Amino acid sequence: MENELKALMDKALKEINNCQTSSDIEAVRIRLLGKKGELTASLRSMKDLPEDQRPLFGKHVNEVRDALTQAIDKKAGELNRIEKERRLKAEAVDITMPGKKQMIGGLHPLTRIYYELRDIFVSMGFSVMDGPEIEYDKYSFEMLNIPKEHPARDMQDTFYITEDIVLRPHTSPVQIRTMLSQKPPIRMICPGRVYRSDDVDATHSPVFNQVEGLVVGHGITLANLKWTLDAVMKEFYGENTKTKFRPGHFPFTEPSAEVDATCAKCHGKGCGVCKGTGMIEVLGCGMVHPNVLLNCGIDPDEYTGFAFGMGLDRLATIKYGITDIRLLFENDIRFLSQFK
Numbered sequence: 001m002e003n004e005l006k007a008l009m010d011k012a013l014k015e016i017n018n019c020q021t022s023s024d025i026e027a028v029r030i031r032l033l034g035k036k037g038e039l040t041a042s043l044r045s046m047k048d049l050p051e052d053q054r055p056l057f058g059k060h061v062n063e064v065r066d067a068l069t070q071a072i073d074k075k076a077g078e079l080n081r082i083e084k085e086r087r088l089k090a091e092a093v094d095i096t097m098p099g100k101k102q103m104i105g106g107l108h109p110l111t112r113i114y115y116e117l118r119d120i121f122v123s124m125g126f127s128v129m130d131g132p133e134i135e136y137d138k139y140s141f142e143m144l145n146i147p148k149e150h151p152a153r154d155m156q157d158t159f160y161i162t163e164d165i166v167l168r169p170h171t172s173p174v175q176i177r178t179m180l181s182q183k184p185p186i187r188m189i190c191p192g193r194v195y196r197s198d199d200v201d202a203t204h205s206p207v208f209n210q211v212e213g214l215v216v217g218h219g220i221t222l223a224n225l226k227w228t229l230d231a232v233m234k235e236f237y238g239e240n241t242k243t244k245f246r247p248g249h250f251p252f253t254e255p256s257a258e259v260d261a262t263c264a265k266c267h268g269k270g271c272g273v274c275k276g277t278g279m280i281e282v283l284g285c286g287m288v289h290p291n292v293l294l295n296c297g298i299d300p301d302e303y304t305g306f307a308f309g310m311g312l313d314r315l316a317t318i319k320y321g322i323t324d325i326r327l328l329f330e331n332d333i334r335f336l337s338q339f340k
């Protein structure tokens, strides 16, 4: 019995020594010292011994248990320390490592241009109105004083869905809708997508973006129109910007004007963009035609108004020096990421 105990002890010490992980050592602890463990079994076999040998054997078993418990605790402590060190090392953050570069998105150049313009108009007391892109022919042409035979109504210029319904060729129907639903004074802009059946090239696209505006009230004059648009252009392109009003013709305004502003690229000196003139056409405008007011139930003897419209895409190409309008629609990330 004593020899068996000694063999058990030697074998157990070797096993403890061979443990590699804290779960190994726990398994050994249970196998040796647990209720069904080998040492407990030895203690139980004591009853087979003659009575006088039992106390000494019991003493030895307890000594072995103490020795093994000590050895196991020591080994477990060691393994825990090693594992903790290993874990800390694995979880350590190297603060000297360069960070990962985050890709942060930016606003599309058209959105930036629109936000700038919107903020300028809102600061002047304009409200922002919205309307459908699929629109009645009536609101798109007829009520805007564009008669049936007008070239703008040509099937080749406008996308007709039915005879009465079109993809709006300008945002002007929003002006009509506003005048139909609101009594003067009116001071609004209407931004949005518009459609013309143009072939795609560097300066044309079948879908583009406009911002139009309308002011209707008592005693609104051409002077108000000129001051407002001049102030907007100075705010938008810079305070040294000059504007030039040339006579123009639109069916929905009378008188009408086309407006040039100082070329943003050469600041008036003359360059390829402005064809050497130093000025560049930026918008169309005029006093609202009395027929248009009448069509919307507004008395032209009591009220007058002015309206204007500009192409956002055109303003963006001028402001950013973009030479091909298609770049604005192709969503090439290399192009767009320049506008952060």
Ligand SMILES: [Zn+2]
Binding pocket: 263, 264, 265, 266, 267, 268, 269, 270, 271, 272, 273, 274, 275, 276, 278, 279
């Ligand atoms: Zn120029």
